[in-house]
Amino acid sequence: MRAMLFDGTSPRLREADVPDPVPAAGELLIDVHACGVCRTDLHVVDGDLTQPKRPLIPGHEIVGTVAALGVGVTGFAPGDRVGVPWLGHTCGHCRFCQRGRENLCDAPGFTGYTIDGGYAQRTVADAHYCFHLPRQYSDVEAAPLLCAGLIGYRTLALAGDAPCIGIYGFGAAAHIVAQVARHEGRTVYAFTRPGDHNAQRFARRLGAAWAGGSDEAPPEPLDAALLFAPVGALVPAALRAVAKGGTVVCGGIHMSDIPSFPYAWLWEERRIVSVANLTREDGAAFMAIAARHTLEIETTVYPLARANDALADLRDGRLTGAAVLTMR
Ligand SMILES: [Zn+2]
Ligand SMILES: [Zn+2]
Secondary structure (H helix, E strand, O other), X not given: OEEEEEOOOOOXXXXXXXXXXOOOOXXXXXXXXXXXXXXXXXXXXXXXXXXXXXXXXXXXXXXXXXEEEOOOOOOOOOOOEEEEOOEEEOOOOOHHHHOOOHHHOOOOEEEOOOEOOOOXXXXXXXXXXXXXXXXXXXXXXXXHHHOHHXXXXXXXXXXXXXXXXXXXXXXXXXXXXXXXXXXXXXXXXXXXXXXXXXXXXXXXXXXXXXXEEOOOOOOOOEEEEEEOOOOOOHHHHHHHHEEEEEEEEEOOOOOOOOOOOOHHHOOOOOEEEEXXXXXXXXXXXXXXXXXXXXXXXXXXXXXXXXXXXXXXXXXXXXXXXXXXXXXX
């Protein structure tokens, strides 16, 4: 099969022919149709995440159809459409797994990082971590649901019932989360790179009541701020924008250092929390929401061989919505 490989040194992926993977017991063999390109993929190829499998096939927003079943698989049949997310394996017995916090598992496997992912024509995945996908989305539209949507949803969930939400960084995750927040009756304010009027128009089209630069103050104090841009300087900025008791949720796996700030900005029970990974429960809850409300998924499509261009466009902020690779 054709695959794009990260060899662990250069951020540039190499196109190669590699042997088809073979499903082990409990695994699905999947014909990949589409795979989303996530900011985490950039952190992998740029070396911000330091322990990748080498060589690695990146990609953890995989949509395809089941081609074959490993021994003992239940719940899927050949021909089923299936989605594969970032969480690819958990140990099931560490203190976190046992307390329903498998997103924090001590011995996890992550798709497209420690396990080969979906920048390829075929992949294998542990069936216990795969999802059936809502029918109303095409393969390309469904791909960003698997991380941008799903981990975005966990980020929103950590904001509790905050009625007034600010979203910093209006890319793939934000454009889905903003719609979910609107369906829940929350007010959404969007913060983009200063002067990025294109992204601000995009945010308003998807229901943001206001959109401005990350250096601007929102029209009213926020109850929570969700950070999807990997920029540590936004943490104190967001703290200043949240009201007493407000929460700043950092939704990315990697962020530049957070500059120091006066304790007064944190005072009055403001909180800063990070989001790590996902649980299968998050996946089921989010896919139910995506099935109930048809979300508008904005994508830019690239053939598999142009994965490097997709990553470069994401890095340089040239995308509106999500980049998705297609395999045929
Ligand atoms: Zn565990
Ligand atoms: Zn991701």
